[in-house]
Amino acid sequence: MPASKAQAMVADLVMVDAAPAEDAxxxxxxxxxxxxxxxxVVAIDGTDGLVIDTEGADHLQGGEALLLSGLANRLRARGLxxxxxxxxxxxxxxxxxxxxxxxxxxxxxxxxxxxxxxxPIVALRLPAETIxxxxxxxxxxxxxxxxxPRAPLTLRFGPEPARRLDQMFGRVxxxxxxxxxxxxxxxxxxxxxxxxxPETIAKYVRRLVGQLSTRLADEGLGVRRCDLVIxxxxxxxxxxxAGLAKPVRDPARLSKLLCDRIETIEPGFGIEKxxxxxxxxxPLEERQVASCLIEEEIADVSPxxxxxxxxxxxxxxxxxxxxxxxxRSVRRIAPTAPDIGEAWAVKWPRPTRLFAxxxxxxxxxxxxxxxxxxxxxxxxxxxxxxxxGPERIFGxxxxxxxxxxxxxxxxxxxxxxxxxxWVYRAGDGIDPETGxxxxxxxxxxx
Amino acid sequence: MSKPAHNPVLAELRERIGQLEGKAARAKAVLPFAxxxxxxxxxxxxxxxxxLHEIAGGGGGTIDGAAAALFVAGIxxxxxxxxxxxMTRPDLFFPxxxxxxxxxxxxxxxESDKEEQVLSAMxxxxxxxxxxxxxxELVRLPMNxxxxxxxxxxxxxxxxxxxxxxxxxxxxxxxxxxxxSTTRWRISTLPSERLPVAGVGRARWLAEIMRVKAGECAExxxxxxxxxxxxxxxxxxxxxxxxxxxxxxxxx
Numbered sequence: 001m002p003a004s005k006a007q008a009m010v011a012d013l014v015m016v017d018a019a020p021a022e023d024a025x026x027x028x029x030x031x032x033x034x035x036x037x038x039x040x041v042v043a044i045d046g047t048d049g050l051v052i053d054t055e056g057a058d059h060l061q062g063g064e065a066l067l068l069s070g071l072a073n074r075l076r077a078r079g080l081x082x083x084x085x086x087x088x089x090x091x092x093x094x095x096x097x098x099x100x101x102x103x104x105x106x107x108x109x110x111x112x113x114x115x116x117x118x119x120p121i122v123a124l125r126l127p128a129e130t131i132x133x134x135x136x137x138x139x140x141x142x143x144x145x146x147x148x149p150r151a152p153l154t155l156r157f158g159p160e161p162a163r164r165l166d167q168m169f170g171r172v173x174x175x176x177x178x179x180x181x182x183x184x185x186x187x188x189x190x191x192x193x194x195x196x197x198p199e200t201i202a203k204y205v206r207r208l209v210g211q212l213s214t215r216l217a218d219e220g221l222g223v224r225r226c227d228l229v230i231x232x233x234x235x236x237x238x239x240x241x242a243g244l245a246k247p248v249r250d251p252a253r254l255s256k257l258l259c260d261r262i263e264t265i266e267p268g269f270g271i272e273k274x275x276x277x278x279x280x281x282x283p284l285e286e287r288q289v290a291s292c293l294i295e296e297e298i299a300d301v302s303p304x305x306x307x308x309x310x311x312x313x314x315x316x317x318x319x320x321x322x323x324x325x326x327x328r329s330v331r332r333i334a335p336t337a338p339d340i341g342e343a344w345a346v347k348w349p350r351p352t353r354l355f356a357x358x359x360x361x362x363x364x365x366x367x368x369x370x371x372x373x374x375x376x377x378x379x380x381x382x383x384x385x386x387x388x389g390p391e392r393i394f395g396x397x398x399x400x401x402x403x404x405x406x407x408x409x410x411x412x413x414x415x416x417x418x419x420x421x422w423v424y425r426a427g428d429g430i431d432p433e434t435g436x437x438x439x440x441x442x443x444x445x446x
Numbered sequence: 447m448s449k450p451a452h453n454p455v456l457a458e459l460r461e462r463i464g465q466l467e468g469k470a471a472r473a474k475a476v477l478p479f480a481x482x483x484x485x486x487x488x489x490x491x492x493x494x495x496x497x498l499h500e501i502a503g504g505g506g507g508t509i510d511g512a513a514a515a516l517f518v519a520g521i522x523x524x525x526x527x528x529x530x531x532x533m534t535r536p537d538l539f540f541p542x543x544x545x546x547x548x549x550x551x552x553x554x555x556x557e558s559d560k561e562e563q564v565l566s567a568m569x570x571x572x573x574x575x576x577x578x579x580x581x582x583e584l585v586r587l588p589m590n591x592x593x594x595x596x597x598x599x600x601x602x603x604x605x606x607x608x609x610x611x612x613x614x615x616x617x618x619x620x621x622x623x624x625x626x627s628t629t630r631w632r633i634s635t636l637p638s639e640r641l642p643v644a645g646v647g648r649a650r651w652l653a654e655i656m657r658v659k660a661g662e663c664a665e666x667x668x669x670x671x672x673x674x675x676x677x678x679x680x681x682x683x684x685x686x687x688x689x690x691x692x693x694x695x696x697x698x
Contacts, residue, residue: 082561227647236471297575301528301554313532313567314557318550330540339551344541349646352512352519354539359463385637388646412646419506420649444506445636446516446649446671 018134023047030080031179031323036098036280038071039180040239046125051090053176058086059312063107068104086113088177091168095123095142110168129159142168173267175237178229185219185278185382187211194233194270197261201271202259208276209255222247222284228258230265231273238265242310245302245336249394253303257310285349305335308383320344322395326442327353348391349412351422351443358440361423365439368429377441382415392428412445475603477524481679486575487655487664488629493521496603497628498596500587502610504634504652509616513633513651513670513674518581518607520671523547525605530571532556532564534583535611547675552589572598572606574631578610579605585612592625621656630657636667639680650680 007013024047031050035042038061039051062068064086075082085096085105091111096105100117107115113157116123119142121134134157142165150162166172180186187208195201205228216223224247228240242257259441265271304358309315316332319340323329344350365372371387377434389411395403410424422443427435472539476492477483487533493499503514508521515538522529531538536557544550564582572595573578580599587608593674599606608627612618621632632654649670655663669678 085541153483175687214681250457250598271481299527301574301576304530304571304574304577305554307570308556311563312559313563313568316557317553318555320541320550325537326541341551343544343549346541350542351539352516352542353510353537356537385648414646416506416637418635418650420635420646444510444512446507446513446542446633446651 014231020047025361028179028181032181032227034071035179037068040229040279042178043176043179044192045094047091049094049200051094051176054086057241064103064106068106073102080234087115089168089170089174090124090174091164092116092170094125095119095168099123100440117141117146118167124161124168126160126164129226130161133157134161142286143429159272176372179271180277185212185215185221185281186275188273189398191271194267194272196270197265198262198265201262201265201267201274202255204274205258205276206251206255206272209251212278213249213251213254213274214282215282216249217279219281220283220285221278222283223282224248225278226254226258227277227279227295229275229277230271231275232268233272234268234269235323236268240265241279242306244306245309245334246307247284247306249284253306260307260310283290302336303442309335321395325396328396349421349445352446354443355441356420358424358442359437361441363423363425365425365441369409371413372423372439374412375419375439375441382417382419385416386414386415387411388426393424405433406430460611461685475610477521477605480676481666481668483679484629484653484664484666484668488658489660493605494628495605496600498592498599498606498608498626498630499631500592500608500610500625500627501631501633502618503653506533506615507634508612508615511609512574513635513649514609514631515653516542517633517653517677519543519546519548520675520677521555521605521607522579522581523549523671523675525578529553530567530577530580532555532558532567532571532580532582534558534561534564543693544657545673546671548558549674556695561585565595567648568597568606568608570601572604575604577602577604581607581608581609583609583611585610585617586620587625587627589625594630596626606672606678609665617628627653627657628659629661633655653677678698 003015006207014350027050031042031044033048033403034052039052039054039057054064057419060068061070068084068086072082072084083097085093085100085106087093088109089112090105092115096107096117113303120140121131121142123142134145139148145161148166153161163172167174185199189204189208195204212226223244225243227239230238232238235283240258240261244253247349248254305315317335317337318330319333320343321329321331359377362376365373370391371389372384374381374383390409393408393410395406397404403405407428408424408426410422411429412420413423414420421441422445423439423441425437425439427437429437448643474488475495476490479490501514501518502508503511508512523546527550531553533555534557534601540550545671558564558567561584564584568580568582571577587610595606595608610621612620633651636650638649641647651668652665653668654665667680669680673675
């Protein structure tokens with residue numbers, strides 16, 4: 001559309017000169033960010049998009065849907081408007097991200113054909129003349145095109161439409177060449193004869209790690225994330241990513257992290273090339289370890305955190321939060337975070353196990369502030385021998401306005417067998433505004 | 447062994463066996479409870495470092511393992527260094543753990559999806575060295591797994607503690623199965639200490655040593671760990687005497 005026509009259609013239109021070079025540079029920065037954060041395989045898709053291979057990387061973010069919404073939210077927080085889609089093939093994801101109105105789309109495995117059948121043929125990444133020609137023939141949607149016989153189509157438009165269709169439906173492989181920049185430190189090893197035995201792979205992984213750490217040492221860097229790319233003889237690739245909590249260039253630690261997962265490598269007909277890339281490197285200074293004869297040395301646990309974290313365990317430490325509401329008084333922090341130094345200030349007894357969902361109990365109790373005399377929990381009736389309370393906890397209206405008047409009265413109750421529970425009543429026992437006056441078990445004491 | 451043998455032949459034999467077992471080289475470190483009666487029941491005078499200990503709850507505690515978890519927290523609090531705590535069900539309430547003296551900065555929590563992953567995380571933590579104790583909450587502990595944990599613990603001298611926690615109370619009969627653990631405990635709750643006023647006093651537990659290598663079974667009534675993780679021995683409660691009297695009257 002010419003600029004004059006656009007100005008005629010919209011009043012006060014702001015015109016900005018296009019800057020393709022700057023756009024491309026910004027897109028590359030975004031691609032490198034996604035490469036560090038999300039997946040080992042990220043590439044620039046056209047002039048306006050990124051393609052990310054999420055296979056084997058989505059579970060780290062909690063699944064495809066969470067990965068996608070998290071990505072969209074993070075981009076929005078930086079002032080970027082993004083639309084994203086996950087599908088079985090690059091072609092389908094490319095089309096769905098650009099042509100659907102919703103911000104995020106997840107196509108379940110095997111449902112490509114239903115998702116793309118009604119899309120217009122511009123979704124197929126074809127040259128403009130081909131699309132024009134197909135429109136002349138009366139072909140408007142992907143579904144119509146895929147129903148046409150291939151031979152006349154190829155005769156008239158060349159092999160391109162059929163190839164693009166096959167790529168969209170995932171019938172033809174379309175490898176993604178991940179983005180690389182000159183700053184990334186990369187070491188590679190080509191094999192004259194394809195290798196496949198785990199011991200051989202481990203041997204060459206160690207050699208590559210040795211070379212990489214020499215290169216890192218030259219530049220004074222330590223690696224935070226490194227990828228091992230395995231090229232197989234049948235022109236397919238596999239990626240292994242190792243993440244570290246702190247920058248590291250110790251060859252023994254890095255090779256342990258990579259060799260730990262050798263059993264997940266499928267050598268197929270053999271491996272012809274292995275590449276080790278330091279995707280994310282940070283400056284690493286040598287530190288002098290002072291040895292003191294008096295103080296006992298507390299070992300640094302970050303190697304263990306790296307090993308367990310790369311195996312898919314969720315590691316965390318907990319830190320206190322200034323909140324009286326029990327479920328809000330704890331937050332998780334990174335296992336290698338600096339020491340907090342303080343613990344919970346509360347002196348009242350707290351249960352060892354806290355239920356995520358408080359469980360309803362049937363109670364006989366004197367209102368307003370007497371502990372229960374008898375309660376029935378999980379179908380068993382328990383007579384209360386001793387009790388302590390109430391400990392009144394008020395709602396936090398500054399977090400949620402609905403909690404303005406909410407009150408919980410907590411009691412420690414002990415049944416005749418000596419089992420101790422933390423029960424509470426929602427509400428203060430008099431005013432129905434403060435809660436439902438139902439009783440719950442919230443935790444078990446030791 | 448705490449007591450020197452009187453017979454020199456026996457002593458020599460013991461030494462040779464010890465050499466075969468590979469334990470003679472390392473002086474065995476233990477973590478005493480600072481309760482003489484309990485320490486006397488354990489060889490070496492306390493819970494051994496570099497060994498596997500199994501702890502479970504009794505009664506309702508077989509499912510929630512609340513008392514057992516607090517007992518473990520008290521043991522871990524008295525060690526020095528970091529603690530790795532592996533689990534699949536993250537329902538521990540950390541303020542209670544910190545009330546038993548285990549500072550939150552000292553514990554790294556490791557949440558896994560499967561039981562086998564808990565075992566592998568424990569083994570990795572034990573063979574890492576530099577941790578004081580590694581705790582794992584497990585439903586099943588097969589012989590082979592326990593042997594691996596015991597060997598990993600022996601290598602580095604970290605204390606391995608398995609907190610057994612079943613899904614259903616009747617599954618707890620599994621606790622009789624043999625494992626390679628050095629000691630096996632059961633912690634059951636008892637009515638709390640009586641106060642002169644209405645209220646709940648210090649929690650009382652029945653701690654049973656069900657099995658200990660080179661030692662005899664024993665049971666104690668103890669008070670729950672205080673703010674430094676120390677337990678104390680309590681005189682046998684009147685409540686239990688009443689119960690026994692009740693049984694006697696039923697029998698008679």
